[in-house]
Amino acid sequence: MTPVSSPEYLITPEEANAQWTIDPLTATFAFDRREDQRSLKRVARDSAVVVNRAVHSDSTVTSRLIEASALHECGIFLRNDRTSGNGEGSVTLGLTAMNRIVMTWDPVGNDTYSVSSPEPVSVPISLRLTRNGVAVTSSYSNDGVTWTTLHTVLVPSGAPKQYTGLFATTTSAAELERARFEDLRIETTKGRRHESPYLAIGMDFPDPSLIEAEGTYYAYSTNLAPSWTRESSSWDSDNSERIIANVGLATAADPYGTWTYRGDALPTLPPWTSRGRVWAPDVDRLDDGSYIMYYTTLNVAALAATHEYHECIGAAKASSPKGPFVPLGDGPLIAQLDSWALDPSAFVDTDGTRYLIYTQRIGDEITQRLQRVEPDGVSFVDESIPLLQQSWTDGSFEAPHIVKHSGRYYLFYSTGDFSTYAIRYAVADAVAGPYVRADTPLLAPAPGLLGPGAMVTLRPAVAHSGDAQTIAFHIKLMAPTVQRGLVIAEMVWNGATPRVDVSDPLSIPAQDQA
Numbered sequence: 012m013t014p015v016s017s018p019e020y021l022i023t024p025e026e027a028n029a030q031w032t033i034d035p036l037t038a039t040f041a042f043d044r045r046e047d048q049r050s051l052k053r054v055a056r057d058s059a060v061v062v063n064r065a066v067h068s069d070s071t072v073t074s075r076l077i078e079a080s081a082l083h084e085c086g087i088f089l090r091n092d093r094t095s096g097n098g099e100g101s102v103t104l105g106l107t108a109m110n111r112i113v114m115t116w117d118p119v120g121n122d123t124y125s126v127s128s129p130e131p132v133s134v135p136i137s138l139r140l141t142r143n144g145v146a147v148t149s150s151y152s153n154d155g156v157t158w159t160t161l162h163t164v165l166v167p168s169g170a171p172k173q174y175t176g177l178f179a180t181t182t183s184a185a186e187l188e189r190a191r192f193e194d195l196r197i198e199t200t201k202g203r204r205h206e207s208p209y210l211a212i213g214m215d216f217p218d219p220s221l222i223e224a225e226g227t228y229y230a231y232s233t234n235l236a237p238s239w240t241r242e243s244s245s246w247d248s249d250n251s252e253r254i255i256a257n258v259g260l261a262t263a264a265d266p267y268g269t270w271t272y273r274g275d276a277l278p279t280l281p282p283w284t285s286r287g288r289v290w291a292p293d294v295d296r297l298d299d300g301s302y303i304m305y306y307t308t309l310n311v312a313a314l315a316a317t318h319e320y321h322e323c324i325g326a327a328k329a330s331s332p333k334g335p336f337v338p339l340g341d342g343p344l345i346a347q348l349d350s351w352a353l354d355p356s357a358f359v360d361t362d363g364t365r366y367l368i369y370t371q372r373i374g375d376e377i378t379q380r381l382q383r384v385e386p387d388g389v390s391f392v393d394e395s396i397p398l399l400q401q402s403w404t405d406g407s408f409e410a411p412h413i414v415k416h417s418g419r420y421y422l423f424y425s426t427g428d429f430s431t432y433a434i435r436y437a438v439a440d441a442v443a444g445p446y447v448r449a450d451t452p453l454l455a456p457a458p459g460l461l462g463p464g465a466m467v468t469l470r471p472a473v474a475h476s477g478d479a480q481t482i483a484f485h486i487k488l489m490a491p492t493v494q495r496g497l498v499i500a501e502m503v504w505n506g507a508t509p510r511v512d513v514s515d516p517l518s519i520p521a522q523d524q525a
Contacts (some may be wrong), residue, residue, distance in 0.1 A: 021416050030077070030193045071198055073139040074176045075155065078191035078299070079106055085179035085190035087138050102164065103178065104149040105433050112136070115147040116164045126162045137194070140175075145407055146210060155194070165488060165496070205376050208500035208513055209267050213488065216259055217252060217495035218291040218354075218410070222332055222470040222481040228236060228266045230483065230497060231304070232259035240378040251355045257289045258306065260334065260431070262506045263387055264482045266469070266481055266499045277304065277327055281338040283309040283323065291410065294332065295357040295388070295470055303388040304336045305355035305367065310346050322351040324369055339389055345382075352404075356467070357388070358413040368398070368411045368422075377405040379411040379424060381443060398422060399446050406431065410465040413442070414480075416504060423453065425464035432462040434484060435486060436509065453502070454484070454511055462487035462495070468502070482511070510519045 074088050079085050085247040086105020102116045112128040128151070137152040146165055150158040172454045173196055179190040211230075217234040256275035263270045276294075280286060288309035296302055304327045313321035323346035327336035345352040351372040358366045367382045382395040399422060411424040423436045432455040437446035454463040462485075469481040482502045487493040500511050 032189055033187075044285045049412070064091045070175065070386035071139065071141045072196070073137065074177060074192045075137045076106060076133055076190065077193055078189070079134055079179075079373065085109075085177075087140055087176070088178050089142055089175045090139050102140060102147045102149070102400045104140050104151075104161070104177070104326040105139075106132070106134070106136065112138070112149075112151045112161060114162050116147070123175075124164070128161060140449075146213070147317075157415075160185055165210070175236055191483045198381070207267075208498050208511065210496055211263070211266065211270050211483075211488075212261060213497065215488075215494040216261065216497040218292045218465045219467060219483045219485060219497050220292050221467055221481070222294055222296070224296070224332045226264070227332075228469075229294070230261045230263075230270065231292045231294050232261075232497070233285060235259040255484045257286065258304070258336070262333070266483075269368065273333065276329075276334040276335045277306065277338075279338070280337070281325065281340075281342075283311050283342055290322075291354045291465065293356050293467070295359075297331075297388055298331075298363075298386045302332050302336070303327070303357070304329070305344070305357065305369075306355075307353040309344055312342070313348050317348055321346070321348065322353045325353045342511040344389060345369065346474075354410045356410075356412045358442075361415065366413070366442065368413055370409045370411060372403070377401050377403055377408040377420065379408075396443055398444050399424070399448075401426065412467050414468055414509075415442075416509070417507065420446075420509065421509065423466050425466070431456065432464050434463050434466045438507070449508075453509055454461070454513070457513060460486055460513055 012362070020192050033039070062339050066360060070089070072089060076085065084105045084107050086103060088101065088103040090101035101486040102114065104112070104114050107113050107127070110131040110133065112132055113125055114127075115125040116124060117123045120125070132151065137155045139150045139152070141148045141150075141160065146163055151161060152158045177190075177192055177195065185273045200258055215235060216230070216232040218296045219230040224230050258275060258277040260273040260276040261270045262273055277289065277292070280289070285308075290307040292304050292306040294302055294304045298503075305321050306325050306327070308325050310321040310323040313323070324345035326344045328339055329336040341423040343352075345355075352369055353372070354364075354370045356368045358368055360366070365384050365386060365388065367384050369380055369382070371378045371380050378400045380399045381393040384390060385392060398411075406427045408424060408426045410423075412419045412423045414423065418440075420439045420442050421436050421437070421473055423434060425432065425434055427433050431458060433452040435449065435452045437448045439446040453466070454460065456462065467484055468486040469483070471508055479501045482500050484498055484500070488494040488496050500513075502511050504510075
């Protein structure tokens with residue numbers, strides 16, 4: 012990864028070259044928090060040395076452990092401030108009493124995970140933790156030149172205050188031998204632009220929509236709850252009390268920078284649907300400067316009439332991309348008792364004609380449909396037409412999105428089952444088709460890229476003839492939960508063929524799929 016500015020070293024050369032002696036903290040592992048620290052200081056009881064505001068989206072802490080004896084654990088750490096509202100994200104890398112290198116982290120709540128080196132190591136040993144966005148990689152080295160990667164994990168990022176430094180702990184009050192470190196280096200790079208792809212939000216933020224307005228980037232997601240599981244997200248589960256946002260909203264000054272959660276973009280739902288059943292929002296700017304949101308939701312009226320679940324499409328409007336969006340009309344925009352309508356996506360052609368693309372399911376037949384609309388985004392022109400079809404027995408077939416490139420139309424969609432879910436596309440010379448499927452997917456499952464889907468392009472962008480454009484999609488973060496994180500990437504064009512390079516393992520690290 013190539014930074015656009017030189018690293019900022021958060022300790023002085025004198026501190027870096029000094030030897031640091033840490034008295035272990037007896038009893039359970041803990042960190043002491045101190046306010047307004049701008050450089051490394053020894054905290055109370057000398058249990059750790061920390062630096063305040065040391066790490067944001069990109070930073071590295073490295074040190075060489077030169078003496079350790081009868082300690083429970085000693086090493087280096089990165090962690091968020093637990094008073095910030097985003098306390099998860101602590102990571103430690105240290106030497107245990109069994110002379111193993113162990114990485115410990117707490118990605119969610121109070122759950123703690125760890126992984127250790129396969130073989131014992133000997134002191135002195137160099138330790139390093141590197142944060143790239145929400146990915147933290149641990150490594151160790153005997154000589155400080157050749158490094159062995161231990162593990163990469165995803166942890167939350169973006170806390171207002173974050174800490175890094177050295178620690179030592181023990182479970183025995185009788186054995187308080189000190190740990191000694193040297194060559195301590197803590198650095199961070201401000202203004203870094205990540206290579207593509209970039210895991211922008213490492214928590215649940217699925218089915219994204221991405222727009223830019225007046226220098227701010229806005230991302231929207233399917234309804235959010237503190238923790239989804241396969242059981243709690245089933246049709247028969249009542250999630251209404253667990254929902255924290257009908258439509259999640261996050262903003263950033265740079266799509267490859269730090270994203271901040273802003274709350275609910277659709278705080279009030281219409282009476283014909285229910286909380287906990289809002290998916291796949293799509294936001295676009297209308298010609299009058301207002302913003303329209305299409306979303307998938309449950310048709311309560313259809314449920315009452317047929318005693319069967321029916322997904323439908325609703326619409327809402329706001330004067331600003333940050334909302335709040337207000338529902339439009341007295342009922343769904345698209346709803347039929349004999350079918351499902353889901354995953355809406357706006358498209359504006361180069362001549363200004365506006366369309367709404369969506370997925371329709373009737374029985375086992377799934378169709379991507381195109382509906383022309385007036386400039387208001389909700390008044391239909393003529394009947395919808397089919398673009399592409401697939402049987403449900405061949406896997407899911409959803410999340411349509413049209414991009415125009417060099418005069419041709421590319422219909423992107425997501426398809427497959429849990430293990431084969433991928434982003435594919437079909438190409439046509441006219442927006443109404445016929446569309447011909449490409450032989451190879453744009454993004455297929457790969458190590459660290461589980462279940463890529465729901466791809467969208469950054470708006471405003473109606474047509475494209477350049478070499479690259481920004482896209483967003485989600486990936487599955489870990490099992491057995493159904494958490495899906497937001498990924499930002501560059502889609503480049505090799506003539507008429509789009510592609511996304513995912514060859515860099517540091518860009519999207521391997522997720523814990525245990």
